[in-house]
Amino acid sequence: MKENFVRRPLRPRPVAVAPRPAPPEPGALAAKVRTMAPSMTRSMQRVAETVAADPAGCAALTVTGLAERTGTSEATVVRTARLLGYPGYRDLRLALAGLAAQQASGAAPAVTADISVDDPLSEVVSKLAQDERQTLTDTAGALDLAQLEATVSALASARRIDVYGIGASSLVAQDLAQKLLRIGLVAHAHSDPHLAVTNAVQLRTGDVAVAITHSGRTVDVIEPLQAAFDHGATTVAITGRPDGEVTQYADHVLTTSTARESELRPAAMSSRTSQLLVIDCLFIGVAQRTYESAAPALHASYEALAHRHSPRLR
Amino acid sequence: MKENFVRRPLRPRPVAVAPRPAPPEPGALAAKVRTMAPSMTRSMQRVAETVAADPAGCAALTVTGLAERTGTSEATVVRTARLLGYPGYRDLRLALAGLAAQQASGAAPAVTADISVDDPLSEVVSKLAQDERQTLTDTAGALDLAQLEATVSALASARRIDVYGIGASSLVAQDLAQKLLRIGLVAHAHSDPHLAVTNAVQLRTGDVAVAITHSGRTVDVIEPLQAAFDHGATTVAITGRPDGEVTQYADHVLTTSTARESELRPAAMSSRTSQLLVIDCLFIGVAQRTYESAAPALHASYEALAHRHSPRLR
DNA sequence: GAATGCGATGAAGGAAAATTTCGTCCGGCG
DNA sequence: CGCCGGACGAAATTTTCCTTCATCGCATTC
Numbered sequence: 001m002k003e004n005f006v007r008r009p010l011r012p013r014p015v016a017v018a019p020r021p022a023p024p025e026p027g028a029l030a031a032k033v034r035t036m037a038p039s040m041t042r043s044m045q046r047v048a049e050t051v052a053a054d055p056a057g058c059a060a061l062t063v064t065g066l067a068e069r070t071g072t073s074e075a076t077v078v079r080t081a082r083l084l085g086y087p088g089y090r091d092l093r094l095a096l097a098g099l100a101a102q103q104a105s106g107a108a109p110a111v112t113a114d115i116s117v118d119d120p121l122s123e124v125v126s127k128l129a130q131d132e133r134q135t136l137t138d139t140a141g142a143l144d145l146a147q148l149e150a151t152v153s154a155l156a157s158a159r160r161i162d163v164y165g166i167g168a169s170s171l172v173a174q175d176l177a178q179k180l181l182r183i184g185l186v187a188h189a190h191s192d193p194h195l196a197v198t199n200a201v202q203l204r205t206g207d208v209a210v211a212i213t214h215s216g217r218t219v220d221v222i223e224p225l226q227a228a229f230d231h232g233a234t235t236v237a238i239t240g241r242p243d244g245e246v247t248q249y250a251d252h253v254l255t256t257s258t259a260r261e262s263e264l265r266p267a268a269m270s271s272r273t274s275q276l277l278v279i280d281c282l283f284i285g286v287a288q289r290t291y292e293s294a295a296p297a298l299h300a301s302y303e304a305l306a307h308r309h310s311p312r313l314r
Numbered sequence: 315m316k317e318n319f320v321r322r323p324l325r326p327r328p329v330a331v332a333p334r335p336a337p338p339e340p341g342a343l344a345a346k347v348r349t350m351a352p353s354m355t356r357s358m359q360r361v362a363e364t365v366a367a368d369p370a371g372c373a374a375l376t377v378t379g380l381a382e383r384t385g386t387s388e389a390t391v392v393r394t395a396r397l398l399g400y401p402g403y404r405d406l407r408l409a410l411a412g413l414a415a416q417q418a419s420g421a422a423p424a425v426t427a428d429i430s431v432d433d434p435l436s437e438v439v440s441k442l443a444q445d446e447r448q449t450l451t452d453t454a455g456a457l458d459l460a461q462l463e464a465t466v467s468a469l470a471s472a473r474r475i476d477v478y479g480i481g482a483s484s485l486v487a488q489d490l491a492q493k494l495l496r497i498g499l500v501a502h503a504h505s506d507p508h509l510a511v512t513n514a515v516q517l518r519t520g521d522v523a524v525a526i527t528h529s530g531r532t533v534d535v536i537e538p539l540q541a542a543f544d545h546g547a548t549t550v551a552i553t554g555r556p557d558g559e560v561t562q563y564a565d566h567v568l569t570t571s572t573a574r575e576s577e578l579r580p581a582a583m584s585s586r587t588s589q590l591l592v593i594d595c596l597f598i599g600v601a602q603r604t605y606e607s608a609a610p611a612l613h614a615s616y617e618a619l620a621h622r623h624s625p626r627l628r
Numbered sequence: 629g630a631a632t633g634c635g636a637t638g639a640a641g642g643a644a645a646a647t648t649t650c651g652t653c654c655g656g657c658g
Numbered sequence: 659c660g661c662c663g664g665a666c667g668a669a670a671t672t673t674t675c676c677t678t679c680a681t682c683g684c685a686t687t688c
Binding site: 392 | 677
């Protein structure tokens with residue numbers, strides 16, 4: 001056939017065509033289409049326009065598909081891609097996918113609107129996640145590190161730790177107690193106010209009592225904290241209201257953030273997130289300070305759980 | 315009406331074949347990788363990690379190229395793509411290009427460093443908050459809305475709802491039950507496995523059982539769910555392992571995200587965040603659907619609490 | 629310790645997509 | 659009217675992707 005005609009090496013991957021003026025920019029594709037339009041043939045224009053109009057849709061098409069959709073041939077599609085600065089259709093398609101993703105992500109601005117009764121579920125999920133993220137940011141930003149540090153120290157060296165929480169906060173209290181237990185500390189969560197008080201009076205100097213209440217004025221939580229306070233224990237309040245009554249009996253106050261609450265999203269929801277972040281910080285802080293004993297304890301409790309799981313999973 | 319004791323066919327073990335809705339999500343790919351990682355083979359993990367670590371680079375590679383780069387075979391690459399929910403490598407590659415574009419446009423610095431023993435407290439706080447935010451994003455992105463919808467419907471019309479959770483998940487279970495109770499549904503959380511089974515056999519068609527387990531193979535939770543399943547109740551699994559044993563007995567599966575866990579930050583921590591987001595979504599969904607009765611119930615419970623607070627603030 | 633089964637893995641062949649080649653067709657111009 | 663140049667697409671060719679199947683390693687069982 002032809003011999004003196006040097007067959008161009010078939011698309012050595014990274015090498016570009018003759019000129020290198022067109023780095024495949026994803027964003028400025030529409031502009032490129034307009035710029036190049038005049039120098040295109042009719043069929044190519046059709047292809048270019050289709051592509052610019054619906055990047056997402058076209059990204060899903062094969063050469064053949066796009067050729068069909070634009071009423072042209074595969075060769076034309078490839079030629080168009082080349083003209084737009086890509087080595088071939090494959091790469092144009094990749095750029096198209098990128099463009100589509102950008103458009104999609106840009107089209108979803110953070111809507112911090114309230115969740116309403118007729119929001120579709122998808123909306124609920126994203127709003128909720130957004131709200132929680134906001135709560136976390138707020139809480140982390142507002143946390144008083146000195147107070148946190150002091151609380152951690154107190155916890156790490158406590159002979160005994162009592163945690164008080166009622167209602168939604170009760171779960172947080174239990175979570176804290178569970179975690180501390182797991183690293184070998186003596187911690188207990190009380191949700192029965194009477195028992196809580198009964199136990200609180202057992203506390204002494206060096207022990208720690210933690211009260212968790214969003215409102216800062218839950219009497220069932222304040223009372224045991226006061227009892228502990230009166231008996232010389234180190235007391236900590238985790239609350240959304242640093243001016244609440246509970247802080248009167250607290251040596252250290254850790255403030256949780258207070259998000260807007262709405263009818264469908266009661267305060268309990270965001271306060272919980274906030275409280276959990278705080279106790280997680282406490283936990284890790286304590287684990288760091290007692291690492292020598294915490295690490296083996298953590299492993300031990302992990303081992304202990306292993307056999308409670310069904311044996312084989314793949 | 316069917317018999318009370320109907321042994322329903324086991325849900326076919328979720329095979330490698332992508333779950334039906336297979337939403338090739340562009341952004342939540344890193345999350346998906348983490349969620350699926352445990353159920354992957356070594357080679358597949360290598361591929362998944364490579365891909366998650368360098369989307370842009372990998373998008374430029376062909377199957378063969380990626381296989382070579384990860385030291386595996388083409389077949390493995392394709393299998394991994396399938397596992398991640400794409401029809402084939404081509405589509406994964408497209409998603410990768412999209413992801414790369416998003417990242418390039420300054421969207422995601424998705425790198426979170428581990429918390430180490432000698433991090434100062436300020437560091438701990440910000441890393442923790444960052445991790446939790448990431449977990450929320452991942453969870454929201456990976457949530458299967460159809461399953462969520464189905465679960466919400468089932469819950470809203472349930473005669474009775476049982477929730478099973480052990481250990482850290484027990485708190486989440488309680489939280490869900492508490493919330494549902496508050497809007498007038500009959501919900502109960504069980505953390506005693508024996509009682510849970512005892513109660514589970516009381517469930518009938520139309521009732522709902524929810525199992526919460528991060529590992530997906532906590533026998534104490536699976537057993538009651540199975541009992542409920544066998545008795546015709548609608549069963550729901552909230553788990554981080556969509557391929558776990560628990561899903562065999564679940565009509566609906568809600569997947570929670572799986573963050574990297576480190577020594578100081580056990581899996582329990584991020585799984586909890588993830589689980590809570592899911593149940594909050596369930597709660598709000600149910601509240602929306604039963605708004606007529608939920609709203610007064612919400613107000614009523616709010617009123618009931620008021621007098622438990624100390625009278626004046628400040 | 630051998631036998632057995634199960635699943636992971638990659639090689640090779642087959643299907644599909646992309647790219648190139650090449651001939652046809654259309655419109656303008658001498 | 660015939661020639662020319664370029665646009666265009668059908669088909670050939672190459673690359674890429676996917677599937678099938680045999681092998682291999684691992685672990686469990688007898």
